[in-house]
Amino acid sequence: MGKSKSKSFEHAPVIGVTADAEDGGGYSALPWYALRRNYADAVAEAGGVPLILPHRPDLAVHYLDLIDGLLVTGGAFDVDPALFGAETRHDSVVLKEGRTDFEMAILRGALDRDLPVLGICGGQQLLAVALGGTLIQHIPDEVPNALAHEQPNPRTEPGHTVTIRADTLLGRITGQTTAAVNSAHHQAVKSVSARVTVNAWTDDGVIEGIEDPLRPFCLGVQWHPEYAIDPADTAIFRAFVAAAGR
Template sequence: MTPDFEARPPGGRPHPRYLLKTAYAEAVLAAGGLPWILAYGDEAVVGAYLERIDALVVTGGAFDVPPELYGETPRPGLGPQKVQRTAFERALLEGALDRGLPVLGVCGGMQLLNVVRGGTLVQDLPREWEGALAHEQDTDPRRPCHEVHVDPRSRLAEMTGATSLEVNSTHHQAVARPGEGLLVSARAPDGVVEAIEDPARPFVLGVQWHPELLDDGRQQRIYQRLVAAAEARRQAHAS
């Protein structure tokens, strides 16, 4: 799984550091997986990771995907970008998809997954999406703040056993045009895309919310299915 990065952390000594919310790792551990935190590196490092990992989780963070990556120019409301992190995660995603690895994109990770597949993003929901809900909740993200409607034909519905889920929301961007081979599997009541998936792959899923923070067994099945897909791929390649 990919961590965030701060070049100059606020306060204390000015040493760069990697950051990762513990809930990501705990969700993978609870599902029976072994989380690896992937330090940023060049093409050779990315290749070495891809030879060793059985699945990829691309996490979220308080930054935006550069709009140049999806053929647009910056518009009002665009947030800060992290060029080094995005380049690293983009290379990992491209390699993981090429190799058929199970992939889970969470929040910003879902948005980058969509861009890597050739999709586009809404740069700022409050400015660009008429009637948008408050997608940046000001309450504890361990508590849900709105509902999402899950397509009953989707993999997401099959794995969670639900066509409606209560989710948290900590984003101001969203998928605009889904990328190649990706289907929308959930939307918020205002129509904003909340999940995407590739039905042609065993496990390629993006969710706009943070299921790892919610006390909802149906949503923990997302991580359980990810780990199961990773184990199935590992066994297939070992035989």
């Protein structure tokens, strides 16, 4: 028999991937978890083993013992403004408190252990907050002449471009100074703590990427690299999984 041509994952790093959740309706009348397949596929194509994580803060320590890196995904909900000290909540803000409680618990645990972390879309926003930053609650109300960050065209197509700062982890990973990206958000990072670097932004000034240069691999991007629209997207996943394998 000939050798299998399938990829070997015998020594591949395990990447914990956070899921979305609903209380019921659609897929099931009972509460359920969900994850778009391209998140898991992007991890696997980069050489990692994706492990979907149920929302149990009490199990976060046990999950962290199993994984080599953490991917915090996006979703159609928002970070609670109270987490970054806001005294009011914009009418457009939608919460999933159970998901956020879990993601914050496992994210902080991963940061404490210096595990490689990649935050995507809402995951980047949560990462910014966990590292001491704040968020814009609704871009159209705070950014004059803002681009269509909740892009009208399909997510499988680019909606705009970002500028990438060359002397950053993101710049070194991608080898690019610009990238074509998709986006699906009405919130964004507003400010970052002193130790965090802004590594990408749009022409309207909205922050599109952050990183903590004092950690081995701690990166957030506002767009969705799991769609692999630009060469930068594949490079991000490869670098993340490689860091988790070290």
